[in-house]
Amino acid sequence: MRTRTAAGPVMPPREMIRTFGPFLRPVWPAYLLAVVLAIVVTGIGLLKPWPLKYLFDKVLVPEASYDAADVDTILLLIVLALAGIAILDSVTTLLRDYVLTAVGERISAEIRTALYSHLQSLSLSFHQSMATGELTTRLTGDVEKVRALLTGTLISATGNILTLAGMTGVLLVLDWQLSVGLLVVLPLLVLTVTSFRARIKAVEEHSREVEGDLAAAAQESLTAIKLVKSLGRERHESARFGAKSHNSMQAILKATRTTSGFSLALDVVVAVATAALVWLGAQRVVSGALTPGDLIIFTSYLRDFFGPTRSLSKLPAQLARAGVRAARIADILEREPAIVDRPDAIAATPPRQELRLDDVTFAYEPGRPVLKDVDLTIPVGQTLAIVGPTGAGKSTIAALLCRLQDPTSGRVLMDGVDLRDVTGESLHAQVGLVLQEAQLFRASVRENIAYPRPRASLDEIVEAARVALAHDFITALPHGYDTVLAERGASLSGGQRQRIALARAVLHGAPVLVLDEPTTGLDARSEHAVLRALERVGASRTVVVITHRMAAAMTADDIVVLDGGLVVEHGNHEALWAAGGLYAEMCRIQGLGDTTDADLFTGPPGRHAADLGLYLPPAEQLLADDG
Structure with a gap:
């Protein structure tokens, strides 16, 4: 069931997948490849700090004595590992991004085409009840938001979940006590997200509504440009559009302030938590419970741990925003055309009677x-x-x-x-x-x-x-x-x-x-x-x-x-004129007298139409002068 907001109904994630899933099926192999590449990128990300651990534990602060040859060999392997991981990370990230872009563009093209085709089939009354600018926004901005959700947002969420799971497992193995301290911070993040979620949703929905009004106003004014110019209303239309543009700017700035405040609050929580956990980690190294390399792993994961956490904390707001856009698209796709062919319809032939x-x-x-x-x-x-x-x-x-x-x-x-x-x-x-x-x-x-x-x-x-x-x-x-x-x-x-x-x-x-x-x-x-x-x-x-x-x-x-x-x-004409009813009245109102000559407008060139009070020049001259 869809909930409603000021900007319209919000489509739940399950219904969203059911509605837009058919658009994913043709690109399912590529989509699966993007998921696999996202998992590989996540695994490579988990490997990044490990060469530094061995650099500290085996070279800079060795636990045992090594001769110079051993140190050089270990250092060479560490350097090769750092370079290899970096190159592999770049290549897989590039492949993942390319595949996601290709899949996303294919999906958006399919949704946009299906939406446009369905719009063509809907009744005239539907089109007369909807602003052209509003329909254009659904074909462009709304489709783009749904595409971003189905590809970038969901794939990114999958990678973030795997990253957190992998980091949590490694940290628990390294030092479960310090890991528990890290998990204590999570409720603070949840509380921060909860306090901002409703405000972010409200300002985003208002921003979307104002954006639609702006597009509709521009479409309406540009379509009627001849009327605007003929009445000298250019300044009025510019002022009207400027007011709506100002409202749109204010709505976007308000949304930006709200999301920036949310990011600031998260950054403060993360910074305080990071500082506290680094202090505790240093104490564990001094006490001998951890090696310096373990602390490098821990601080590196700690730095990267809150990034996925923060991204996932924004997921509900992203789902809500995309849900509004998806509901607007689904609202059109679910409308039944008023005029449809019957299953047993036959082909029409030229009328004979x-x-x-x-x-x-x-x-x-x-x-x-x-x-x-x-x-x-x-x-x-x-x-x-x-x-x-x-x-x-x-x-x-x-x-x-x-x-x-x-x-x-x-x-x-x-x-x-x-x-x-x-x-x-x-x-x-x-x-x-x-x-x-x-x-x-x-x-x-x-x-x-x-x-x-x-x-x-x-x-x-x-x-x-x-x-x-x-x-x-x-x-x-x-x-x-x-x-x-x-x-x-x-x-x-x-x-x-x-x-x-x-x-x-x-x-x-x-x-x-x-x-x-x-x-x-x-x-x-x-x-x-x-x-x-x-x-x-x-x-x-x-x-x-x-x-x-x-x-x-x-x-x-x-x-x-x-x-x-x-x-x-x-x-x-003759009978209706003689009847003296509504037809004859309309003729008189338009200045047509008692004329029963069917050649009034199509008769010989230069004919005087006395009853009209005008003179019609030859047709050739009229055709030449027209326009």
């Missing part, structure tokens, strides 16, 4: 439906526009058609087959989605268009761009199709970004295209260009246009009006 929403109700939260008993039929080859005020449930229908969500009740059907009965991969090959804000990557135009089909030829990419009326402005870019776009396509206009997204959808080749607010935020020229591109892209496809822009809806074969999650009107 219709798409249909059959009595569909959907709620993001229980008891608060955003769609209520919706029935819709979309014949293959036709264009359906879904309009309505903000919050009416339009984008939810887009998500249901692409199966980014499943209905709470009812069914979404393709040629009578429930979308839940087909595989997600095959469905996404049949239904494409173009979002309100075109999602472009920091890559070339060619790579952005070819995203759904990375191996598409340049001819195929160019043809898709031509269909989407994007070829002309792409070739005018500095490097044409090889021009690398700025992040999120910021170097292009809104209309240009949207047409590249349409070209991507064309190349994708899905027979059903769902357009979620494709003209929102565009000026008249850009909107006109995108509408012309939509007309060409949708000529051979089944198209669903989700929009609140009536200019994008009025040329559709069929129009559905949503309000409050209900279908309140249904028909073509």
Whole structure:
């Protein structure tokens, strides 16, 4: 069972091993080699002072008389032993560190990849509820802490335990009375550790929480940099980030002060204990109970004894800190994807008859439906526009058609087959989605268009761009199709970004295209260009246009009006305008008069749109001027 702290639940060591053990299995032989090398390094460390013992007992303060040749031989052997032990220690330590690094990086790569892949499978609602900076921190900092625990911390703890066991055994053989004095010091160390443990855990958890807030603030501000600059809020954002950075600095300094105080307290206990035990050891040498060489062994072990003891005393705090990070990773890995393929799911085929929403109700939260008993039929080859005020449930229908969500009740059907009965991969090959804000990557135009089909030829990419009326402005870019776009396509206009997204959808080749607010935020020229591109892209496809822009809806074969999650009107433009309901009201609000001409935006060049109160220049001029 996980305990909870201010920073979140803490994963117990046993559960941690059970969760992350599978990531250790592929590297188990190398991990075992690292453990063996750690044991060898421990054994070599125990051997280090023994040549000095013989140097004192056999050469500097000999118990028996030796001739010069014997002394020289013993001294040579001692020097060779010192050099050999030092070289062997360096080589084995180097091998241990390399193997641990290789194992650790492999483990962290596997955990990070599994975590990222699982994030890809989780629902949109999960991603909308989590800050991007927070998820990024889990992929980087949290994974690194778990890696350090599974490799460095546990291996180091194993070596420290073996070191203490070996030293204790040797010291008991050398002088059990002095060894008992050494063991008396251990309760003081335990008391020191206990008094600091809770404080260290608290400050470390607070430091981690502040670190996550800082990362989230940076991610949020940089993502919205256009808004920040357009409103002149650079100083405000700098001040906000500076305040969070200051909080992070204060938290880290507080954690450092606490851990430094802990180290100081341990050092004081160790120093006093060492001084006392050296004094007692010297008394034992004077009394003849120990040789000078034995005292060298004892003082050397004594010096090294408290290092592993201090490291092990910090282990509970390290486990607690890593436990918080591990719990945060496990929290994501344990989440079940909302949309999964059924075991008997079949492959979706291109629709031949219709798409249909059959009595569909959907709620993001229980008891608060955003769609209520919706029935819709979309014949293959036709264009359906879904309009309505903000919050009416339009984008939810887009998500249901692409199966980014499943209905709470009812069914979404393709040629009578429930979308839940087909595989997600095959469905996404049949239904494409173009979002309100075109999602472009920091890559070339060619790579952005070819995203759904990375191996598409340049001819195929160019043809898709031509269909989407994007070829002309792409070739005018500095490097044409090889021009690398700025992040999120910021170097292009809104209309240009949207047409590249349409070209991507064309190349994708899905027979059903769902357009979620494709003209929102565009000026008249850009909107006109995108509408012309939509007309060409949708000529051979089944198209669903989700929009609140009536200019994008009025040329559709069929129009559905949503309000409050209900279908309140249904028909073509002429019928809905004549009905004088919500659709007609929305047309009037947007400045569209009684126009029933389907060529309002796609008619002859230079047509006067009197009812709009504007003059649309020839399409060629609009396309040239856009962006």
